[in-house]
Amino acid sequence: MTASFDISFPAVPVSPEADTLRLEVRAFLREWLRDREPIKKAESWNGFDPAFSRAIGARGWIGMRWPKEYGGHGRSALERYVVIEEMLAAGAPVAAHWFADRQSGPALLRYGTEAQRREILPRIARGECYFAVGMSEPDSGSDLASVRTRAVDTADGFVVNGTKLWTSFAHHAHYMILFCKTESGEDRHGGTSQFLVDLATPGIEIRPILMLTGEHHFNEVVLRDVHLPKDALLGKRGDGWNQVMSELSFERSGPERFLSSFTVLVELLRELGPRPDARSTLAIGRIAARMAVLRRMSHSVAGMLEASKDPALQAAIVKDLGAVLEQEIPEIARLLVNVQPDPDSLNGLSAALAYTIQHAPSFSIRGGTREILRGIIARGLGLR
Numbered sequence: 001m002t003a004s005f006d007i008s009f010p011a012v013p014v015s016p017e018a019d020t021l022r023l024e025v026r027a028f029l030r031e032w033l034r035d036r037e038p039i040k041k042a043e044s045w046n047g048f049d050p051a052f053s054r055a056i057g058a059r060g061w062i063g064m065r066w067p068k069e070y071g072g073h074g075r076s077a078l079e080r081y082v083v084i085e086e087m088l089a090a091g092a093p094v095a096a097h098w099f100a101d102r103q104s105g106p107a108l109l110r111y112g113t114e115a116q117r118r119e120i121l122p123r124i125a126r127g128e129c130y131f132a133v134g135m136s137e138p139d140s141g142s143d144l145a146s147v148r149t150r151a152v153d154t155a156d157g158f159v160v161n162g163t164k165l166w167t168s169f170a171h172h173a174h175y176m177i178l179f180c181k182t183e184s185g186e187d188r189h190g191g192t193s194q195f196l197v198d199l200a201t202p203g204i205e206i207r208p209i210l211m212l213t214g215e216h217h218f219n220e221v222v223l224r225d226v227h228l229p230k231d232a233l234l235g236k237r238g239d240g241w242n243q244v245m246s247e248l249s250f251e252r253s254g255p256e257r258f259l260s261s262f263t264v265l266v267e268l269l270r271e272l273g274p275r276p277d278a279r280s281t282l283a284i285g286r287i288a289a290r291m292a293v294l295r296r297m298s299h300s301v302a303g304m305l306e307a308s309k310d311p312a313l314q315a316a317i318v319k320d321l322g323a324v325l326e327q328e329i330p331e332i333a334r335l336l337v338n339v340q341p342d343p344d345s346l347n348g349l350s351a352a353l354a355y356t357i358q359h360a361p362s363f364s365i366r367g368g369t370r371e372i373l374r375g376i377i378a379r380g381l382g383l384r
Helices: 016-032 038-046 050-058 077-090 095-111 114-125 240-253 262-272 278-306 312-336 348-364 370-380
Strands: 131-134 150-154 157-165 175-181 192-198 204-210 216-229
Touching: 016 050, 016 077, 038 077, 038 095, 038 262, 038 348, 050 095, 077 278, 095 114, 095 131, 095 175, 095 192, 095 240, 131 216, 150 175, 157 175, 157 192, 175 240, 192 216, 192 240, 240 312, 262 278, 262 312, 262 348, 278 312, 312 348, 312 370
Parallel strands: 131 175
Antiparallel strands: 150 157, 157 216, 175 192, 204 216
16 A cells, blocks of 8 residues: 655645735845845844844834734734745844744743733844754754653752753843743653743843854753742743744744845856856756745745644745755855955955854754654655
């Protein structure tokens, strides 16, 4: 008997509201980013700018899908998709509000207490409250199930000990959603839970991890006898694995999974001019075709999320294929144009290349390594 698997990417209906919004977002970004240099645009979702986050919060472009009583705007997943796509394509600095808007806020909306929703979600929507993601740990690689951080039940809450790694912008964040063990047992995926952690809680130390470029995005967060109240438990105790897997569908499916090198592509087209040679035309055509397919797939995932479906398999496919393209674009650019990467260059392509080449190895790591994603895809197809 041949197994049947649904890996379709259904078309999404046309949305006049999203089309109108796209023009509005483009006009705003054109004005806001008019003096932003290509190398700063290449940063995009590593660009931390609280003023920008507050400005788009004031426009209603954070927490777009959330109910209005929690500071949201009751708009569709497709409208939110348009905003994210336009911001990343333009090279906007989205890092301050990024994690809270993309995954932490939706987790709070689904699993948080009413008091937490009313206190925190409106602040996120205003671009004033930032989150870190407490998933990865030392010595675990991409094996999220090997989590060792543990929360022990006490009379008045929980005591947490452990370490989280690669927590982007935790040094600026107000909260972290922590994934950890709460039960003993042999089940690697069972006995885990999530907690809402105020990063100002005593016992938390945030240590910087500098990149080879000297930038400070990542951190190590060490928790020593950290006391959390009972209502810090997010969702159902022991159901942390299922909650995290659902959260990762939001993390893996968006346009950020194929637009990280987009500034390089824009500057490459500028460098090639209106009449590129046949070799360059062929290469650009192939990139454009792949990007169009990825955009169609990613847009479809947004439609599935809008329909309250669980597109975990489709999201993993988008993330894997998108990372491959993102990593190839700077290499293709170097083959087509004799421009050396130089962060101090006045040439836009040279500067954007310098930033992107140094960061491209991370594209196939963040959000799940290529090997992990392909394992997920294989399981989804019944191949393992």
